Amino acid sequence: MSLTRLSVNVNAIAQLRNRRNLPWPSVTGLSAIALEAGAYGITVHPRPDERHIRRTDVFELVELLRGDWPDKEFNIEGYPTEEFLVLCERARPDQVTLVPDDPGQSTSDHGWDTVAHAAMLTDVVTRIHGFGARVSLFVDADPVAAEGAAKVGAERVEFYTGPYGHTFDAAVQSAELAKLVTAAKAATAAGLALNAGHDLTLTNLPPLVAAIPEIAEVSIGHALTADALVYGMAETVRRYRAACGEA
Numbered sequence: 001m002s003l004t005r006l007s008v009n010v011n012a013i014a015q016l017r018n019r020r021n022l023p024w025p026s027v028t029g030l031s032a033i034a035l036e037a038g039a040y041g042i043t044v045h046p047r048p049d050e051r052h053i054r055r056t057d058v059f060e061l062v063e064l065l066r067g068d069w070p071d072k073e074f075n076i077e078g079y080p081t082e083e084f085l086v087l088c089e090r091a092r093p094d095q096v097t098l099v100p101d102d103p104g105q106s107t108s109d110h111g112w113d114t115v116a117h118a119a120m121l122t123d124v125v126t127r128i129h130g131f132g133a134r135v136s137l138f139v140d141a142d143p144v145a146a147e148g149a150a151k152v153g154a155e156r157v158e159f160y161t162g163p164y165g166h167t168f169d170a171a172v173q174s175a176e177l178a179k180l181v182t183a184a185k186a187a188t189a190a191g192l193a194l195n196a197g198h199d200l201t202l203t204n205l206p207p208l209v210a211a212i213p214e215i216a217e218v219s220i221g222h223a224l225t226a227d228a229l230v231y232g233m234a235e236t237v238r239r240y241r242a243a244c245g246e247a
């Protein structure tokens, strides 16, 4: 049985809901189905413009998780503005994943320069630890960035798997996987636990987990939501858990 746990990112469900001033599809309703099907946790990325996850979603998910699923994890991702940190302080997630996104970015597409931002990240990590959450830093497949994450006090890195996940060129995908393996070794040597995410799918997830079995958590949203439109959320979560190698 694999160590790798699945955290379902529900951004895309919120984005579909926001098309109309109506409460469906329900972020908490589909999160509950995912948790019932064995997802280890729920991930959200409340962006400043609330294009998908709203602050209200965050607190409704806190109520669901802490009320009905106390053994499951809540992971909140975002750029550490004061507003974001206050939100996390109030929501008290199990994990905060810091992502170096500008407000206007269409999606996350790079990791932290943990050397250049060491002073700021050290302060933010300390503040997040102050309210009891674990910190994961979103980084590229770069040993230096991973080692820098350990130096600022993070417990984990989340490797940005976009370059691996969104290519359709087998040679490029193989080269990107090799970069992830190298960076994972450096991160593990630095004492970090490993997360991974972005553009992971039922197809590219098994080779990633096979190459880096020590990955503790994958957070998956876009492709998982697309698959849920075909197979339903419960069956989709079961398929992604199997792709993670979970029994």
Ligand SMILES: CC(=O)[C@@H](O)[C@H](O)COP(=O)(O)O
Pocket (backbone or CB within 6 Å): 009, 011, 012, 044, 045, 047, 077, 099, 106, 107, 108, 138, 197, 198, 219, 221
């Ligand atoms: C950090 C990351 O890669 C994703 O978790 C992020 O949540 C994607 O954001 P969007 O769902 O807004 O594209």
Ligand SMILES: NCC(=O)COP(=O)(O)O
Pocket (backbone or CB within 6 Å): 009, 043, 158, 196, 197, 198, 199, 200, 219, 220, 221, 222, 223, 224
């Ligand atoms: N951190 C990655 C995540 O939460 C979801 O990314 P994606 O599967 O929507 O690309």
